[in-house]
Amino acid sequence: xxxxGGAGELGLMIRLLPNQVVVEVIGEVDMVTAPDLGCxxxxxxxxxxxxxxxxxxxLDFLDSSGLQMIDDTSARLRPSGGVLQIRxxxxxxxxxxxxxxxxxxxxxxxxxxxxxxxxxEQQADDGSTIVSAxxxxxxxxxxxxxxxxxxxxxxxxxxxxxxxxxxxxxxGADGSSVSLARHGRIGTVGATDDTVAQMDRDQxxxxxxxxxxAAGEGHWFHIESVAEEARWPxxxxxxxxxxxxxxxxxxxxxxxxxxxxxxIYSRTERAFGPPEQELAALFATQASRILxxxxxxxxxxxxxxxxxxxxxxxxxxxxVVMARQGVSAEVASATLLRSSRQAHIPxxxxxxxxxxxxxxxxxLTGSEP
Amino acid sequence: xxxxVEMLERGRRDVGLSxxxxxxxxxxxxxMSTALEVEAYLYGALIPTPHDGDLIAAALNERFxxxxxxxxxxxxxxx
Numbered sequence: 100x101x102x103x104g105g106a107g108e109l110g111l112m113i114r115l116l117p118n119q120v121v122v123e124v125i126g127e128v129d130m131v132t133a134p135d136l137g138c139x140x141x142x143x144x145x146x147x148x149x150x151x152x153x154x155x156x157x158l159d160f161l162d163s164s165g166l167q168m169i170d171d172t173s174a175r176l177r178p179s180g181g182v183l184q185i186r187x188x189x190x191x192x193x194x195x196x197x198x199x200x201x202x203x204x205x206x207x208x209x210x211x212x213x214x215x216x217x218x219x220e221q222q223a224d225d226g227s228t229i230v231s232a233x234x235x236x237x238x239x240x241x242x243x244x245x246x247x248x249x250x251x252x253x254x255x256x257x258x259x260x261x262x263x264x265x266x267x268x269x270x271g272a273d274g275s276s277v278s279l280a281r282h283g284r285i286g287t288v289g290a291t292d293d294t295v296a297q298m299d300r301d302q303x304x305x306x307x308x309x310x311x312x313a314a315g316e317g318h319w320f321h322i323e324s325v326a327e328e329a330r331w332p333x334x335x336x337x338x339x340x341x342x343x344x345x346x347x348x349x350x351x352x353x354x355x356x357x358x359x360x361x362x363i364y365s366r367t368e369r370a371f372g373p374p375e376q377e378l379a380a381l382f383a384t385q386a387s388r389i390l391x392x393x394x395x396x397x398x399x400x401x402x403x404x405x406x407x408x409x410x411x412x413x414x415x416x417x418x419v420v421m422a423r424q425g426v427s428a429e430v431a432s433a434t435l436l437r438s439s440r441q442a443h444i445p446x447x448x449x450x451x452x453x454x455x456x457x458x459x460x461x462x463l464t465g466s467e468p
Numbered sequence: 469x470x471x472x473v474e475m476l477e478r479g480r481r482d483v484g485l486s487x488x489x490x491x492x493x494x495x496x497x498x499x500m501s502t503a504l505e506v507e508a509y510l511y512g513a514l515i516p517t518p519h520d521g522d523l524i525a526a527a528l529n530e531r532f533x534x535x536x537x538x539x540x541x542x543x544x545x546x547x
Contacts, residue, residue: 402492406492406495406496409496409497410495410496410497410498413497413498414498417498429519432498432519432522432523433519433522433543433544433545436522436523436526436543437543437545439526440526440529440539440543443533445530445533446497446526446530447496
């Protein structure tokens with residue numbers, strides 16, 4: 100009865116340290132989730148991270164596609180002299196890595212070193228500043244997004260994590276946000292700063308821009324250079340005034356239709372090439388999953404509410420029968436079942452009629468005009 | 469009453485309800501047993517009270533009626 104639909108669940112916690120990035124894998128790495136993780140690790144390598152740690156302490160499952168992904172990542176690290184480090188694998192995972200000879204391509208880290216938050220002045224090996232250096236303080240994480248469900252608050256918090264992570268990992272990103280259509284109105288959830296929130300508002304106010312286009316048409320829109328952009332003439336000058344150089348908007352899909360967009364903003368022109376677009380698509384996928392599971396939860400809540408209404412109706416009718424005939428709850432229930440069957444009408448309709456009949460038989464004093 | 473466990477489980481298969489869906493309908497009609505208990509009733513691992521059995525029978529019978537059929541599953545006070 101707890102059908103998981105075959106797809107594994109994967110959560111990620113990413114810690115950006117001065118000279119190291121730690122990716123904690125939570126849940127299952129299988130055919131479905133390995134490409135997402137591979138895409139993220141690839142993007143980290145492309146951004147110049149050479150010291151990448153894969154923390155497997157909370158890994159529940161790893162299959163051959165996961166092993167292949169580890170193999171690929173370590174191959175991508177090698178040209179820059181980096182080695183993929185594996186932290187805290189279970190005995191079973193360790194054996195799997197040994198048997199598949201993947202352990203020859205990685206290093207095993209004995210224990211977790213002291214974590215130092217990333218300073219904003221941190222320089223990469225080539226002398227360029229790492230953009231993610233702006234994310235000091237607590238680690239950025241996306242926890243078990245696929246398993247996440249429930250109301251808007253939880254969904255919003257999860258989407259905020261996705262935008263924070265998108266900003267920290269997508270090269271050239273200075274800010275990001277999620278635009279979401281709710282109750283027929285589009286609004287912003289999880290903007291990483293005020294400029295970004297204002298950019299979104301400017302698009303809603305002018306009724307145009309890449310974010311609205313992506314949300315409306317279901318494919319991505321890219322302003323490579325705000326200075327040269329000819330589309331969206333009402334919005335683009337505002338972006339220019341706001342100091343924005345380029346914008347990438349990727350649609351969020353839930354149940355096959357577009358419900359919003361993940362927007363990534365940069366102060367630099369032409370900040371987003373194909374790898375950044377790929378990474379944006381990964382985060383848009385994560386955000387879409389959060390929305391899809393929230394939709395399922397909302398649907399279940401609606402069904403449960405309807406069922407509770409029917410239960411209450413039947414309980415009321417049961418109470419009427421108990422009072423009228425002076426019988427126990429079970430006898431009253433059996434009476435209802437019998438009369439519903441004899442009358443060939445469903446129990447809920449029978450119950451409605453019985454409850455309504457009390458108003459005809461015993462009118463409240465003064466209720467008649 | 470001559471209702472057997474097999475009749476409930478066969479009825480469930482005949483109307484094409486999953487065990488979860490049947491539990492949901494039984495719950496709607498006022499049933500108090502958990503989904504796991506209802507599953508156990510259907511497998512014969514637990515014996516439902518006559519009242520619980522009647523609610524499961526009613527949930528199935530209403531489904532039969534929705535599909536244009538009669539009420540084939542007997543209740544505990546049937547002759």
